[in-house]
Amino acid sequence: MASQQTAPNDNAVSRGSSVAASAGLGVLAAAIGYLVTYVLIVSEVREAFGDDVADWKGVAWYFYNAHMVDVEASGAFGSFGGSSTVDFIAQSSASGADLLYVIPPLVLLTIGAILAVQWDVTDLGDAVVVGAPVTLGYAVVMALGALVAESSTEIEVFGVAATGSIAPEFAPALVLGGVLYPLVFATAGAVLAAVFNAR
Numbered sequence: 001m002a003s004q005q006t007a008p009n010d011n012a013v014s015r016g017s018s019v020a021a022s023a024g025l026g027v028l029a030a031a032i033g034y035l036v037t038y039v040l041i042v043s044e045v046r047e048a049f050g051d052d053v054a055d056w057k058g059v060a061w062y063f064y065n066a067h068m069v070d071v072e073a074s075g076a077f078g079s080f081g082g083s084s085t086v087d088f089i090a091q092s093s094a095s096g097a098d099l100l101y102v103i104p105p106l107v108l109l110t111i112g113a114i115l116a117v118q119w120d121v122t123d124l125g126d127a128v129v130v131g132a133p134v135t136l137g138y139a140v141v142m143a144l145g146a147l148v149a150e151s152s153t154e155i156e157v158f159g160v161a162a163t164g165s166i167a168p169e170f171a172p173a174l175v176l177g178g179v180l181y182p183l184v185f186a187t188a189g190a191v192l193a194a195v196f197n198a199r
Contacts, residue, residue, distance in 0.1 A: 026140075029108055030141035036107070041062050057149050065088050069146075131188070135183045
């Protein structure tokens with residue numbers, strides 16, 4: 001009986017450890033995806049925005065666009081104002097800018113596969129349990145990133161205030177970029193690795 005009581009506890013620790021590891025690798029996946037995006041597009045960001053926008057913020061906008069998340073630009077002059085969405089990758093003149101769309105899925109697939117191999121997963125159900133929690137860490141990074149990547153300006157012209165801001169749209173950044181992308185791709189990577197491990 002003692003061995004029967006010990007086994008569930010070990011299993012619970014193993015499950016808890018796998019969820020924590022997956023969430024941690026979700027954070028790592030977001031960081032890797034952003035850094036690869038930075039290396040590939042920072043020169044265009046500097047050329048496009050100069051000193052008006054910090055390089056890391058401009059790169060973040062491309063990173064969110066790579067998750068199919070629009071960046072919203074809004075402005076107001078006195079009581080007049082408006083907003084529009086921008087897809088910097090679609091408007092980019094850089095060769096290979098479209099490759100940025102491949103980075104998030106590729107990184108997430110790889111992270112999911114690494115987790116499944118690390119935990120020696122051979123069952124599809126366990127692959128989902130290992131891959132899906134990547135979403136926890138990834139969603140936190142995407143949500144926080146959408147908030148800190150906002151850039152705003154305010155000036156006064158002849159006594160009339162003019163304001164402008166640009167930032168990733170928060171709800172799509174969280175739901176699409178932070179939840180759906182890792183849920184689909186990290187889980188798929190874990191499932192593929194589990195199928196391979198089972199052979």
